[in-house]
Amino acid sequence: EAGVVQSPRYKIIEKKQPVAFWCNPISGHNTLYWYLQNLGQGPELLIRYENEEAVDDSQLPKDRFSAERLKGVDSTLKIQPAELGDSAVYLCASSLGGTGRNEQFFGPGTRLTVL
Amino acid sequence: AQSVTQLDSQVPVFEEAPVELRCNYSSSVSVYLFWYVQYPNQGLQLLLKYLSGSTLVKGINGFEAEFNKSQTSFHLRKPSVHISDTAEYFCAVSESGAAGNKLTFGGGTRVLVKP
Numbered sequence: 001e002a003g004v005v006q007s008p009r010y011k012i013i014e015k016k017q018p019v020a021f022w023c024n025p026i027s028g029h030n031t032l033y034w035y036l037q038n039l040g041q042g043p044e045l046l047i048r049y050e051n052e053e054a055v056d057d058s059q060l061p062k063d064r065f066s067a068e069r070l071k072g073v074d075s076t077l078k079i080q081p082a083e084l085g086d087s088a089v090y091l092c093a094s095s096l097g098g099t100g101r102n103e104q105f106f107g108p109g110t111r112l113t114v115l
Numbered sequence: 116a117q118s119v120t121q122l123d124s125q126v127p128v129f130e131e132a133p134v135e136l137r138c139n140y141s142s143s144v145s146v147y148l149f150w151y152v153q154y155p156n157q158g159l160q161l162l163l164k165y166l167s168g169s170t171l172v173k174g175i176n177g178f179e180a181e182f183n184k185s186q187t188s189f190h191l192r193k194p195s196v197h198i199s200d201t202a203e204y205f206c207a208v209s210e211s212g213a214a215g216n217k218l219t220f221g222g223g224t225r226v227l228v229k230p
Contacts, residue, residue: 004158040124040222042119042221043205043218048216099216100146102216103161111156
């Protein structure tokens with residue numbers, strides 16, 4: 001069974017440019033998460049989707065970050081414009097259900113460097 | 116709000132020696148507890164989880180953890196480490212109930228296994 005797929009794996013951009021990350025969750029997983037992982041720290045939740053609905057986006061900086069999950073499968077996270085402080089790893093995860101008991105499966109992440 | 120503290124940011128250990136990684140959490144409700152491992156340039160992989168029942172939980176790769184409710188701890192142990200256990204380890208907690216699918220991570224413990 002394929003795991004969570006993310007692309008690109010690495011991205012280098014200049015500040016003020018836009019950038020987008022793509023995630024394909026495990027087939028059948030209705031819950032999708034985007035996390036931000038700064039160097040040397042644990043992941044922090046940005047947004048959680050149940051199917052196509054964003055049910056928790058309280059930690060998403062909405063002035064520059066946006067996300068969508070069309071048709072409740074793939075998801076895209078966008079930053080526009082990027083700032084130096086956005087350099088981090090962006091992790092996507094998915095789970096079969098929306099309770100705390102359900103294991104979250106993580107993708108390899110996209111490492112963003114903003115110059 | 117829930118929080119997780121991993122008391123050691125780095126743990127050097129010799130091959131075949133035992134290791135213990137400490138994790139303490141704070142929450143006002145019942146919790147589920149997880150340990151994840153992250154190898155370089157990879158996503159997080161679940162080692163083990165505590166949902167209910169026996170407080171001693173066994174996971175993959177010879178790891179185990181013990182849930183101690185009175186001390187609000189969930190320490191991870193392995194009796195004999197291998198070079199391949201060199202990685203970063205994250206403790207995480209989610210709360211049972213309606214908001215229970217938000218994982219809160221600790222800051223991570225980097226384990227370096229020396230020959």
